[in-house]
Amino acid sequence: MARLTINGKAQDVDVDPNTPLLWVLREQVGLTGTKYGCGIALCGACTVHIDGVATRSCGVPVSAAVGKQITTIEGLAQNGILHRVQKAWLDGDVPQCGYCQSGMIMAVAALLKDKPKPTDADIDAAITNICRCGTFQQVRAAIHAAAANA
Amino acid sequence: MNYIPQINRRTFVVSAAALGGGLMLGMDIPLGPNVVRAADGSPEVNAWVVIRPDDTVVVRIARSEMGQGTLTGLAQLVAEELECDWSKVTTEYPTPGQSVARKRAWGDMATGGSRGIRESHEYVRKGGAAARMMLVQAAANEWKVPASECSASNSVITHTPSGRKTPFGKVAEAAAKLEPPTEIKLKDPKDWKIAGKPLKRLDTVDKTTGKMMYGIDVKLPGMLNAAIKDCPVFGGKVKSFDAAKVAGMKGVKKVVPVGDTAVAVVAETWWQAKTALDALPIVWDEGPNAKVSSATIAEFLKEGLDAEQAFVGNKAGDAKAAIAGAAKKVEAIYSYPYLNHACMEPMNATALYTDDKCEVWTGTQNGEGAFAAVLAASGLPAAKCDVHKIMLGGGFGRRGRTDYVTQAVLIAKQMPGTPVKLLWSREEDMTHCSYHPITQAKLVGAFDANNNLTGLHVRISGQSILTVVFPSRLINGMDPATFQGMAPNGEAAIGYTIPNLLVEHAMRNPHVPPGFWRGVNINQNAIYLECFMDELAHAAGQDPLEFRRKLMANHPKHLGVLNVVAEKIGWGKPAPQGVFRGLAQHMGYGSYVAAAAEISVEGGNKIKIHRIVGATDPGFAVNPAQIDRQVAGSFVYGLSALFYGECTVKDGAIEQTNFDTYDSMRIAQMPKVESIVMPTGGSPWGGVGEPTICVAAPAVLNAFFAATGKRIRSVPLKNHNITLA
Numbered sequence: 001m002a003r004l005t006i007n008g009k010a011q012d013v014d015v016d017p018n019t020p021l022l023w024v025l026r027e028q029v030g031l032t033g034t035k036y037g038c039g040i041a042l043c044g045a046c047t048v049h050i051d052g053v054a055t056r057s058c059g060v061p062v063s064a065a066v067g068k069q070i071t072t073i074e075g076l077a078q079n080g081i082l083h084r085v086q087k088a089w090l091d092g093d094v095p096q097c098g099y100c101q102s103g104m105i106m107a108v109a110a111l112l113k114d115k116p117k118p119t120d121a122d123i124d125a126a127i128t129n130i131c132r133c134g135t136f137q138q139v140r141a142a143i144h145a146a147a148a149n150a
Numbered sequence: 151m152n153y154i155p156q157i158n159r160r161t162f163v164v165s166a167a168a169l170g171g172g173l174m175l176g177m178d179i180p181l182g183p184n185v186v187r188a189a190d191g192s193p194e195v196n197a198w199v200v201i202r203p204d205d206t207v208v209v210r211i212a213r214s215e216m217g218q219g220t221l222t223g224l225a226q227l228v229a230e231e232l233e234c235d236w237s238k239v240t241t242e243y244p245t246p247g248q249s250v251a252r253k254r255a256w257g258d259m260a261t262g263g264s265r266g267i268r269e270s271h272e273y274v275r276k277g278g279a280a281a282r283m284m285l286v287q288a289a290a291n292e293w294k295v296p297a298s299e300c301s302a303s304n305s306v307i308t309h310t311p312s313g314r315k316t317p318f319g320k321v322a323e324a325a326a327k328l329e330p331p332t333e334i335k336l337k338d339p340k341d342w343k344i345a346g347k348p349l350k351r352l353d354t355v356d357k358t359t360g361k362m363m364y365g366i367d368v369k370l371p372g373m374l375n376a377a378i379k380d381c382p383v384f385g386g387k388v389k390s391f392d393a394a395k396v397a398g399m400k401g402v403k404k405v406v407p408v409g410d411t412a413v414a415v416v417a418e419t420w421w422q423a424k425t426a427l428d429a430l431p432i433v434w435d436e437g438p439n440a441k442v443s444s445a446t447i448a449e450f451l452k453e454g455l456d457a458e459q460a461f462v463g464n465k466a467g468d469a470k471a472a473i474a475g476a477a478k479k480v481e482a483i484y485s486y487p488y489l490n491h492a493c494m495e496p497m498n499a500t501a502l503y504t505d506d507k508c509e510v511w512t513g514t515q516n517g518e519g520a521f522a523a524v525l526a527a528s529g530l531p532a533a534k535c536d537v538h539k540i541m542l543g544g545g546f547g548r549r550g551r552t553d554y555v556t557q558a559v560l561i562a563k564q565m566p567g568t569p570v571k572l573l574w575s576r577e578e579d580m581t582h583c584s585y586h587p588i589t590q591a592k593l594v595g596a597f598d599a600n601n602n603l604t605g606l607h608v609r610i611s612g613q614s615i616l617t618v619v620f621p622s623r624l625i626n627g628m629d630p631a632t633f634q635g636m637a638p639n640g641e642a643a644i645g646y647t648i649p650n651l652l653v654e655h656a657m658r659n660p661h662v663p664p665g666f667w668r669g670v671n672i673n674q675n676a677i678y679l680e681c682f683m684d685e686l687a688h689a690a691g692q693d694p695l696e697f698r699r700k701l702m703a704n705h706p707k708h709l710g711v712l713n714v715v716a717e718k719i720g721w722g723k724p725a726p727q728g729v730f731r732g733l734a735q736h737m738g739y740g741s742y743v744a745a746a747a748e749i750s751v752e753g754g755n756k757i758k759i760h761r762i763v764g765a766t767d768p769g770f771a772v773n774p775a776q777i778d779r780q781v782a783g784s785f786v787y788g789l790s791a792l793f794y795g796e797c798t799v800k801d802g803a804i805e806q807t808n809f810d811t812y813d814s815m816r817i818a819q820m821p822k823v824e825s826i827v828m829p830t831g832g833s834p835w836g837g838v839g840e841p842t843i844c845v846a847a848p849a850v851l852n853a854f855f856a857a858t859g860k861r862i863r864s865v866p867l868k869n870h871n872i873t874l875a
Contacts, residue, residue: 016400023421032367033360035543037494038576042809045494073360086358093350093775096783097217098357099364099494099543124818130809132494132544133217134786136820138779
């Protein structure tokens with residue numbers, strides 16, 4: 001049994017401690033906004049925040065997440081108000097298939113917390129998520145729009 | 151897309167056998183007249199339009215949304231003719247089972263070949279127009295006035311002489327009872343107010359909050375999860391597996407064979423299923439294909455470059471004689487590898503099988519094909535089967551195949567009454583694709599003494615997709631799709647007039663299954679033709695743009711897009727220091743496309759792409775903003791393939807298993823894409839999901855030559871130690 005704090009709520013899960021956090025979120029907790037893409041922490045589709053740090057949850061055993069604050073895409077909006085990154089995504093009509101976008105948005109939200117006005121070079125260094133639809137041009141514009149909206 | 155409509159089933163006239171034959175059924179263009187109700191009781195005005203009492207307009211979408219924007223574009227076309235309030239539009243997918251039960255009321259559901267809009271625009275617009283006419287008639291009947299005195303706008307019907315008004319929702323019930331009109335006049339696109347506009351997509355909100363449901367997210371009561379391993383060697387089989395070794399592992403419910411070639415573990419969770427599958431001893435009977443490697447495939451194709459026999463796809467004059475008598479001759483050999491689509495969402499399907507029903511929930515580009523696969527795998531008749539289509543986490547052609555649907559049903563059949571979700575691991579997905587076909591090409595150009603191009607011979611050798619996927623579409627054994635962009639005419643015509651031209655295909659089919667990969671054969675054909683055109687221009691000592699223009703006088707639309715990108719990139723004017731330019735043009739899926747790239751090269755092998763200008767002439771543009779996104783996105787997909795993409799074969803199996811060995815472009819490498827959408831009308835309409843993909847790679851390769859003097863004739867560039875900065 002592991003006690004997790006997800007989107008501000010404590011939750012007990014009965015699961016093998018080696019199970020990746022991604023699968024605990026998706027299968028035990030029922031939060032399916034966090035996506036499986038590669039399973040080897042390369043593509044970023046499973047990005048969540050652990051204690052505020054953008055983390056690829058497929059590479060984190062659930063035992064390592066105990067006692068930490070986990071935020072998923074479902075917990076990004078506060079009191080029903082979209083996070084400014086989500087708002088910028090809507091305004092910029094960013095997603096195509098949308099599958100990678102939860103992870104992309106989580107990575108960007110963490111970036112903006114560290115660097116409220118990121119340069120293009122900051123974006124290039126921090127945002128390494130794969131998007132096969134190729135939304136990068138809209139993603140970059142939306143990051144700058146979200147930063148301008150702070 | 152919040153609920154699945156329940157439509158009263160009519161008598162079923164289509165047999166499972168007929169469905170198995172590729173669903174070559176007639177289509178009953180559905181414009182009424184019986185009242186059919188959506189699940190919430192709202193009336194269907196016709197198959198395309200449901201109007202709820204609160205004026206919400208539900209537009210039925212037959213094609214699949216996978217990011218390309220078809221869902222929004224088709225809704226725009228219906229709404230345009232319906233004259234409804236766009237802010238009240240929502241959409242839903244009818245199921246293939248419902249469509250078949252209603253004599254294919256929604257027509258073809260297949261979403262590939264950039265056909266979503268261009269092949270259905272006319273009948274969906276008629277659906278919208280007929281619904282509008284019926285709503286107007288219903289209002290006129292109520293007011294006892296001639297319909298000709300009434301008009302519809304923004305979901306409100308107005309009786310012009312009296313000024314009386316009524317919203318659609320008030321007359322929808324009466325409209326649904328009317329006979330549908332027989333004569334329907336569509337608007338001139340010049341008068342469009344909703345279609346043709348850069349409207350935002352209808353499906354974005356849930357994609358930013360994590361609420362959008364994809365196939366991988368399906369959860370049904372009591373559902374179990376399955377992980378699968380298919381024989382790594384295509385054509386191989388399962389010899390044996392030792393289920394007892396994993397039977398006691400946590401969560402494991404059953405280990406099942408799936409056809410002759412695969413084994414699946416069914417467990418409470420997918421992670422448990424995958425963990426047990428990894429521990430399951432499986433012995434494969436790999437068969438003779440285990441001897442095949444990339445080297446043996448390359449040899450097999452190379453032989454075809456000079457083989458006696460080949461299919462002729464385009465012929466004018468006598469190219470061989472022109473080459474034999476040429477004052478100067480230029481020759482080059484190019485090649486293009488296998489590629490995996492690598493959709494971000496790995497293949498998956500959820501199936502529930504009972505003795506009298508089989509239902510599947512899945513993301514598919516091919517609703518009716520998936521339905522046929524369910525019938526075949528379940529053995530149940532069409533009236534007892536259905537497929538519920540879910541948002542696709544990428545398609546790119548891969549989800550036109552239904553192998554994963556068949557597998558899910560074969561597993562569920564062994565666990566009757568229990569829904570089972572089958573999900574492929576990334577590794578399974580990488581090694582069991584239907585790959586972009588592999589080809590080589592030998593090109594020979596002939597010049598006279600005045601450096602005029604007098605002949606061109608293109609010999610393609612390699613794999614045919616249609617031979618495997620649609621053998622019925624071969625023409626006397628020839629695969630016409632092989633010549634995409636080099637055909638004499640039609641939707642993928644060559645843009646040059648060359649007095650002596652011969653384009654041929656020596657079909658060589660290795661054992662690796664081929665499939666449609668975004669752009670399909672224009673990907674390699676545009677590289678072959680457009681890089682070689684550049685070689686010819688340089689051999690003739692001519693500017694690549696001017697050289698092309700001389701051959702394009704009879705091809706004004708090809709020339710139109712080329713001229714536009716040349717002008718926008720500044721061709722003929724000095725580039726910034728250290729920056730070099732390349733051009734390409736092509737035609738595919740009824741659309742004319744061209745690109746011009748600006749790159750710089752550091753240290754001879756580090757390419758930085760600064761900008762790419764891309765022009766598209768699809769005839770008509772239903773949503774220019776979404777076309778821009780398709781252009782930029784297709785460049786990411788095409789350039790990822792150019793720099794990194796290659797699936798190699800060792801011992802009969804694909805070597806690349808994940809993104810560590812099959813890389814994809816990131817935001818840092820994204821060039822500035824300047825998209826120009828320039829519709830010039832005409833018929834038939836062109837598509838936009840695929841065509842532009844093919845011009846990015848040759849434009850960059852031609853710019854690389856301009857920068858370095860080096861011709862790269864095989865991709866990916868990583869094999870030449872060239873990287874993308």
